[in-house]
Amino acid sequence: xxxxxxxxxxxxxxxxxxxxxxxxxxxxxxxxxxxxxxxxxxxxxxxxxxxxxxxxxxxxxxxxxxxxxxxxxxxxxxxxxxxxxxxxxxxxxxxxxxxxxxxxxxxxxxxxxxxxxxxxxxxxxxxxxxxxxxxxxxxxxxxxxxxxxxxxxxxxxxxxxxxxxxxxxxxxxxxxxxxxxxxxxxxxxxxxxxxxxxxxxxxxxxxxxxxxxxxxxxxxxxxxxxxxxxxxxxxx
Amino acid sequence: xxxxxxxxxxxxxxxxxxxxxxxxxxxxxxxxxxxxxxxxxxxxxxxxxxxxxxxxxxxxxxxxxxxxxxxxxxxxxxxxxxxxxxxxxxxxxxxxxxxxxxxxxxxxxxxxxxxxxxxxxxxxxxxxxxxxxxxxxxxxxxxxxxxxxxxxxxxxxxxxxxxxxxxxxxxxxxxxxxxxxxxxxxxxxxxxxxxxxxxxxxxxxxxxxxxxxxxxxxxxxxxxxxxxxxxxxxxxxxxxxxxxxxx
Numbered sequence: 181x182x183x184x185x186x187x188x189x190x191x192x193x194x195x196x197x198x199x200x201x202x203x204x205x206x207x208x209x210x211x212x213x214x215x216x217x218x219x220x221x222x223x224x225x226x227x228x229x230x231x232x233x234x235x236x237x238x239x240x241x242x243x244x245x246x247x248x249x250x251x252x253x254x255x256x257x258x259x260x261x262x263x264x265x266x267x268x269x270x271x272x273x274x275x276x277x278x279x280x281x282x283x284x285x286x287x288x289x290x291x292x293x294x295x296x297x298x299x300x301x302x303x304x305x306x307x308x309x310x311x312x313x314x315x316x317x318x319x320x321x322x323x324x325x326x327x328x329x330x331x332x333x334x335x336x337x338x339x340x341x342x343x344x345x346x347x348x349x350x351x352x353x354x355x356x357x358x359x360x361x362x363x364x365x366x367x368x369x370x371x372x373x374x375x376x377x378x379x380x381x382x383x384x385x386x387x388x389x390x391x392x393x394x395x396x397x398x399x400x401x402x403x404x405x406x407x408x409x410x411x412x413x414x415x416x
Numbered sequence: 417x418x419x420x421x422x423x424x425x426x427x428x429x430x431x432x433x434x435x436x437x438x439x440x441x442x443x444x445x446x447x448x449x450x451x452x453x454x455x456x457x458x459x460x461x462x463x464x465x466x467x468x469x470x471x472x473x474x475x476x477x478x479x480x481x482x483x484x485x486x487x488x489x490x491x492x493x494x495x496x497x498x499x500x501x502x503x504x505x506x507x508x509x510x511x512x513x514x515x516x517x518x519x520x521x522x523x524x525x526x527x528x529x530x531x532x533x534x535x536x537x538x539x540x541x542x543x544x545x546x547x548x549x550x551x552x553x554x555x556x557x558x559x560x561x562x563x564x565x566x567x568x569x570x571x572x573x574x575x576x577x578x579x580x581x582x583x584x585x586x587x588x589x590x591x592x593x594x595x596x597x598x599x600x601x602x603x604x605x606x607x608x609x610x611x612x613x614x615x616x617x618x619x620x621x622x623x624x625x626x627x628x629x630x631x632x633x634x635x636x637x638x639x640x641x642x643x644x645x646x647x648x649x650x651x652x653x654x655x656x657x658x659x660x661x662x663x
Contacts, residue, residue: 210492210493212492212627213627214592214627214629215622215630277623277627278492278493279493280493361622383631386633387638388633388638388639393638399633399638400598400630400633400639401622402630403630403631403633404628404630404631405589405590405629405631405651405652406652407589407652408628
């Protein structure tokens with residue numbers, strides 16, 4: 181009896197080890213930009229075959245809602261449905277320029293071997309930072325990922341402030357300007373995206389006219405160069 | 417390392433003294449063998465090559481610092497040190513290197529011989545004790561001189577267990593030192609596009625902290641009071657830094 185128990189125990193251990201990938205990680209996110217704020221982050225570990233977004237493909241409705249208005253509800257529903265391990269809004273609100281936030285994530289007992297992090301850039305129409313399904317390293321250590329800005333491809337980059345209505349999916353305009361440095365009276369910086377799929381953002385245009393011009397953004401404040409964020413993953 | 421070197425020399429003297437005693441106590445006098453010269457501790461040479469990848473942004477004379485853990489030339493979100501401010505606004509690395517040398521984490525430091533024009537590169541050799549290489553990091557800082565306070569370089573890249581012939585290459589991005597507003601006016605630009613004052617102790621950027629640089633806007637792109645032209649714009653990466661162990 182004792183022997184049978186031991187064998188069963190060994191098999192059980194083996195099955196557990198082969199089916200699940202255990203990772204106890206800390207995810208630190210640094211806003212590298214000079215004048216851009218981030219809406220709440222979604223930090224998610226998910227399976228090898230799932231993606232929050234794919235360049236060259238249309239954004240999902242959930243990514244659209246996140247990229248146009250910073251809303252995470254749709255992504256939370258999607259991630260729950262696929263059994264992802266996720267933390268929404270680790271910063272407890274907006275993340276200002278040069279500030280950072282972090283959260284722990286434990287994937288014990290799951291097959292969630294990939295890490296994705298997304299959040300909208302404010303003020304923009306539909307720009308978001310995206311760490312896209314990187315493999316969570318197995319070796320303990322510190323891993324640094326530089327993250328570019330993507331254009332969700334779902335809204336014209338008119339760069340006209342329309343707070344907060346512009347945050348609703350499909351409604352034109354930028355939903356907010358937490359830094360308070362945007363202007364008004366812009367006539368519209370751009371029409372519909374030439375590339376309606378998710379793609380690398382071509383950066384904002386802006387202008388130096390705070391009460392007119394084509395854009396409500398300030399070209400001296402609201403432009404960026406990639407990378408716009410750094411994600412530092414510590415595997416314990 | 418100095419203490420190890422000293423220890424080796426003390427042992428050598430002790431050995432020579434013992435030989436001397438043996439020589440005196442012997443019945444016949446053997447030829448006195450001079451002690452073997454103490455070999456100098458093995459050194460490692462890292463050649464640091466900085467290449468300017470930009471179109472029209474000369475790099476100020478670079479500052480190269482070899483150091484241990486505990487030193488960083490800058491951190492995103494932190495205010496630049498006064499030495500980094502001087503480097504970032506005027507392209508003068510003197511105070512930056514004095515700060516580094518005083519940091520307590522320094523192994524050695526060096527300055528470039530002059531500005532590095534677009535498309536050009538410069539190689540600076542850094543020599544450290546081989547036994548310390550595994551605990552050595554290299555930082556390089558330089559200014560994009562046709563800007564208000566854009567800087568680039570590498571921030572504490574570990575040399576690790578580099579063997580002779582090994583290389584580490586990094587493509588570096590541009591940061592904004594956060595110490596001067598990006599007015600792009602000639603009087604504030606020390607490079608050939610402005611020949612302006614460069615350093616000013618006033619910290620008049622929106623926030624006194626290092627961030628990523630948003631790029632040069634330029635007069636050609638609607639910034640009417642800018643004295644920079646479209647040619648001065650840049651995108652990342654702006655600098656390539658290659659560390660090669662040659663000895």
